[in-house]
Amino acid sequence: MIRAEHIVKSFDGRVVLDDISVEFETGKTNLIIGRSGSGKTVLLKTLVGLHEPDSGDVWYDEVNFSKLGFRERKSIRKDIGMIFQEPMTSLNPVIRVGEQVAEPLMRHLRLPKKAALAEAVELFRLVGIPAPDMRVRDYPHQLSGGMRQRVMIAMALACKPRLLLADEPTTALDVTIQGQILALLGDLSRERGMGLLLITHDLGVVAEMADEVGVMYAGRIVERAPVRALFAEPRHPYTWGLIRSAPT
Numbered sequence: 412m413i414r415a416e417h418i419v420k421s422f423d424g425r426v427v428l429d430d431i432s433v434e435f436e437t438g439k440t441n442l443i444i445g446r447s448g449s450g451k452t453v454l455l456k457t458l459v460g461l462h463e464p465d466s467g468d469v470w471y472d473e474v475n476f477s478k479l480g481f482r483e484r485k486s487i488r489k490d491i492g493m494i495f496q497e498p499m500t501s502l503n504p505v506i507r508v509g510e511q512v513a514e515p516l517m518r519h520l521r522l523p524k525k526a527a528l529a530e531a532v533e534l535f536r537l538v539g540i541p542a543p544d545m546r547v548r549d550y551p552h553q554l555s556g557g558m559r560q561r562v563m564i565a566m567a568l569a570c571k572p573r574l575l576l577a578d579e580p581t582t583a584l585d586v587t588i589q590g591q592i593l594a595l596l597g598d599l600s601r602e603r604g605m606g607l608l609l610i611t612h613d614l615g616v617v618a619e620m621a622d623e624v625g626v627m628y629a630g631r632i633v634e635r636a637p638v639r640a641l642f643a644e645p646r647h648p649y650t651w652g653l654i655r656s657a658p659t
Contacts, residue, residue: 412437412574412606413458413491418467420450420457427453428464429630437573437606440597442617442638444610444653445627451610452496454627455576458608459493460484489519492567494577498559502551508562509535509547515569534565538595557588564592568599574606575599581611593620614657618642626650 413435420428427450435441443451456462458469460476468477471487479487495501503511512534513527522530528547535543538561551559560580567575577596581589597620600607611617617624621638626647634647645651 412472413608414470415454415458416468416470418454418457418469419465420453420462421465427630428457431467431630431632433625433632433635435574435606435608438604439622440600440607440609440620441623441625442609442611442621443625443627443632444612444614444617447612449627450630451627452578455493455578455608455610459488459491459576485519489515489570490573492570492572492575494560494563494567494575494580496578496580496582498556498563499551501563502559504551507548507550508554508559509549512547512562512566512569515566519570530569531565534569535562537568537599538562538565539591540565556584557592560584560588560592561595564595564599571603572605574608577607577609579610579612581613581616596620614654626653 415431415433418428418431419426431454443454445451453462457464464477468475470476474487476484476487502508509528509531512531513524516522516527516530517524531547532543535546540546540558540561554562580596581592584592593616596607599605609620617638624636624638624641625632626634626649628649634641634645634650641650642654645654
């Protein structure tokens with residue numbers, strides 16, 4: 412569904428994405444791993460148009476997303492959900508969480524506010540938020556870290572995307588909640604036939620969830636393979652180092 416061709420992106424003269432070409436299919440769980448600063452988050456944001464590449468193209472199906480204007484991109488973006496790394500910096504602190512989840516339903520699907528809020532309650536129920544009809548009235552600071560992350564997932568799922576991108580969605584959570592969130596993402600992906608593209612540092616998550624894994628180093632995807640092949644026979648020295656550094 413989504414394909415990057417020869418993507419180059421730099422900030423202040425520093426190359427962050429260095430001639431990346433990669434393709435991700437709908438219905439599969441793809442994980443990207445790599446050290447901090449390797450370009451993982453910039454790649455995800457470039458795929459959804461939050462960063463413009465210096466050169467190269469991003470394709471959705473057979474549409475060149477990089478060449479589209481704002482209005483044309485808007486019609487495609489509803490097919491892509493994005494879960495950002497830190498919910499407290501992604502959620503608006505002065506707007507109730509139910510209204511924030513309802514917003515994409517009103518903008519993209521043209522639902523009236525009352526219907527959008529009712530759908531937000533159902534989305535909260537879907538992602539396992541208790542008492543969803545009450546929680547939609549809460550502000551972000553009134554929720555725990557795990558509940559805020561579930562709100563972010565509900566927002567990303569609102570328009571029934573074909574592809575869900577998640578940027579280290581469990582980094583700020585304790586281990587028990589991490590497991591719940593990752594299990595939820597896996598279940599939703601399978602139930603909806605939705606592609607999942609996930610960034611993580613956790614090799615245990617990679618082994619458990621991935622169909623295919625891409626390894627990023629210094630702005631390049633240096634290796635990409637099915638998960639079993641990657642662990643059984645890593646081909647790049649950096650991949651070998653990552654696997655050896657993980658506790659047994």
